[in-house]
Amino acid sequence: MKRLEPLKKVVAEALGELDGVLALRNAWGGVAPHLFCREGELDGLALWPKYPLPRTLQLIQKAHPESRLGIVARGCEERGLIEMAKRNQIDLEGIRVIGLACTAEEARICPCPKPYPSILTHMVIGERIEPVADELVEEFLAKSSEERLEFWKRQFSKCIKCYACRTACPQCFCPECTLEDALWVEIGRIPPPFPSFHLVRAMHTVGKCVGCRECELSCPADIPLATLYALIRREVEEMFGYETGGDLEAQPPLVLPMELES
Amino acid sequence: MYEPRIIGYLCTYCSYPGADLAGISRIKYPPNIDIIRVLCSGRVSPELILRTFREGADGVLVGGCHFGDCHFINGNHRTAKRIPILKKILEYAGIEPQRLRLEWISASEGERFAEVVEEFTETIRGLPPIREVLG
Secondary structure, three states: OOOHHHHHHHHHHHOOOOOEEEEEEEEEEEEEEEEOOHHHHHEEEEEEOOOOOHHHHHHHHHHOOOEEEEEEEEEHHHHHHHHHHOOOOOOHEEEEEEEEEEOHHHHHHHOOOOOOOOOOOEEEEEEOOOOOOOOOHHHHHOOOOOOOOHHHHHHHOOHHHHHHHHHHOOOOOOOOOHHHHOOOOOOOOOOOOOOOOOOHHHOOOOOOOOOHHHHHHHHOOOHHHHHHHHHHHHHHHHHHHHOOOOOOOOOOHHHHHOOOOO | OOOEEEEEEEEOOHHHHHHHHHHHOOOOOEEEEOEEOOOOOHOOHHHHHHHHOOOOOOOEEEOOOOOOOOOOOOOHHHHHHHHHHHHHHHHHHOOOOEEEEEEEEOOOOHHHHHHHHHHHHHHOOOOHHHHHHHH
């Protein structure tokens, strides 16, 4: 509870200058996003379990473009905001980010490549702890080609095509989704035939996935999607030197022409 | 032994005329490839490639213009970035990445086209039929 009181204080101070601060509040035995507008509401402020706020912020900003907003953001949420801003989904100009560092325990549950924000804000509540390596990724890399195929076929066969992975993803904002196009994903078939749907979605996370794990957390079939996307993230870093959510200036690699060697 | 089926997506400005040249020059190449002409190699989306495999293609060849020659200036740059990452995704999913091949073939490289098809067909022949893999 070391972070809760300092966070309340910082949010209360910010409310003096802002119209509202988006954070989590205790609700119905869990947490829910809430736009705190008055200091009196802060009693209900909650930290855990994490819940993706960037998309909620996007909705509020769309409805009230002139409002001065704040957001309590963890490392993953900061990365999400950065990638959203690059694709004109959010205007960071009027946004104040209040950083929240994850505890060692929280970072271990995820596991998180960078469990604290550092780019959009200098103010971070809580102690910055070291990144946690994803053991499942290493475990997966040791598998042979046949084992990998078997593994994903079994995992993807659990899919009930609820689209929760896409809906929860802060980077999935296309008005028309390829996954709903009968040309690429057959309608009315559960599970979706391998490798359509899942590999299409995997391809679409290239240069976008920030490793917030919302897809995996929201999956009712417990498909380890975050492992697949983490592998792809590594590849994107290696191939294009692009770290998703790591930099406001760097442009997403797939949309740019290659620099020709002179 | 099975006869693999290969789908070749060739761009209309370079690789397709390249294949045409192979034909009018009477250069022999395996008949395993079925060619689909596209406006640009950049038009070949990952979804299209995945569906091609799903529909039963054992291999997919994407042919585009050499860098600097693209009719659309940098359409092939997109292809050049997309294909390697898609190959990695296939590899992680346990599908042999060799099933997908990207080649830059110009309109004057008829021989090159025949060589590529020859080589690619042999590669694919060494792999199990895609239907067995995807199930």
